[in-house]
Amino acid sequence: MKMKWRCFLVLLACTCLQASSLFAQQIRVVATWPALADITKQIGKDLVNVESLATGVEDPHGVPMKPSFVPRLNRADALVLIGLDDELSWLPALLEVASNPKIHPGQPGYIDCSVSVDVLEVPTRIDRALGDQHPMGNPHYNLDPVSMKQAAQAIADGLGRNDPEHASVFKKNVEAYTAELDQNIARWEKEAAPLRGKKIVSYHPDLIYFAERFGMEAFGTIEIRAGVPPTPGHIEELEDSMRRNKVDFVIRELHYPAALAQTVADATGAKLVELPGFVGGVPEAKDYISFIDYNLRTMLKAAQAS
Numbered sequence: 001m002k003m004k005w006r007c008f009l010v011l012l013a014c015t016c017l018q019a020s021s022l023f024a025q026q027i028r029v030v031a032t033w034p035a036l037a038d039i040t041k042q043i044g045k046d047l048v049n050v051e052s053l054a055t056g057v058e059d060p061h062g063v064p065m066k067p068s069f070v071p072r073l074n075r076a077d078a079l080v081l082i083g084l085d086d087e088l089s090w091l092p093a094l095l096e097v098a099s100n101p102k103i104h105p106g107q108p109g110y111i112d113c114s115v116s117v118d119v120l121e122v123p124t125r126i127d128r129a130l131g132d133q134h135p136m137g138n139p140h141y142n143l144d145p146v147s148m149k150q151a152a153q154a155i156a157d158g159l160g161r162n163d164p165e166h167a168s169v170f171k172k173n174v175e176a177y178t179a180e181l182d183q184n185i186a187r188w189e190k191e192a193a194p195l196r197g198k199k200i201v202s203y204h205p206d207l208i209y210f211a212e213r214f215g216m217e218a219f220g221t222i223e224i225r226a227g228v229p230p231t232p233g234h235i236e237e238l239e240d241s242m243r244r245n246k247v248d249f250v251i252r253e254l255h256y257p258a259a260l261a262q263t264v265a266d267a268t269g270a271k272l273v274e275l276p277g278f279v280g281g282v283p284e285a286k287d288y289i290s291f292i293d294y295n296l297r298t299m300l301k302a303a304q305a306s
């Protein structure tokens with residue numbers, strides 16, 4: 001009996017040691033958004049401990065800063081972000097307070113997912129004074145699965161920089177995840193056939209990548225420009241032009257106000273569709289693949305009903 005207990009204790013000690021050494025080896029990653037956390041986990045698996053700051057229901061250009069963000073950033077080995085100034089209104093201030101040099105821009109722990117993305121709507125002239133939230137081009141590539149393959153590659157490269165010993169594991173895992181995305185992209189492109197040629201108006205200019213990927217036309221926005229609120233004159237002009245051009249859908253991203261989107265849809269005969277902008281924006285969008293699934297399914301349902 002004594003022997004049995006001794007064996008049990010030795011086994012328990014070994015298990016604890018294994019668990020603690022695994023924990024010690026893990027890279028601590030903080031992602032700004034749940035989609036980036038999901039993809040980091042797909043690539044890093046047990047070699048990473050990853051958490052997201054935003055939950056997916058927030059306005060990307062104004063995520064409320066919680067005090068809990070600071071210690072999480074302070075402990076992180078790596079930070080995964082959308083980039084292109086998408087997080088400009090909240091992340092740089094947090095980085096300053098957290099004072100963790102490992103995750104500052106230019107350091108190995110700063111993993112900017114936009115580095116290889118083909119950025120749309122890059123302005124020829126940068127004028128922040130106009131209030132434009134997209135001074136580096138449109139940062140909402142998270143709605144395009146092809147761009148997110150490039151983001152996944154940036155994450156794998158970034159994890160490899162921080163843990164060179166396991167770079168080949170990250171490479172293998174990103175290849176597997178990319179293959180899974182490719183399979184889904186082929187399916188999504190097929191399923192989206194009824195959406196081809198449809199014209200959409202969104203609240204904010206954040207659906208351009210989604211529209212282009214699936215053959216829709218991003219016709220206009222309720223905002224005058226990214227981050228510039230609508231005026232009655234702008235809405236009147238938009239509605240006129242939507243009626244003349246027979247715009248099919250008004251899309252309200254769930255983090256923008258509902259009433260005006262409904263009014264514009266009612267005034268023009270367009271169908272109102274409500275979509276999450278991010279993984280976590282609705283319970284069904286629990287990871288990146290189910291997020292694109294949800295958005296396409298919702299659009300297709302609306303197209304069938306119209």
Ligand SMILES: [Zn+2]
Pocket residue numbers: 061133134139140204205206226
């Ligand atoms: Zn934006």
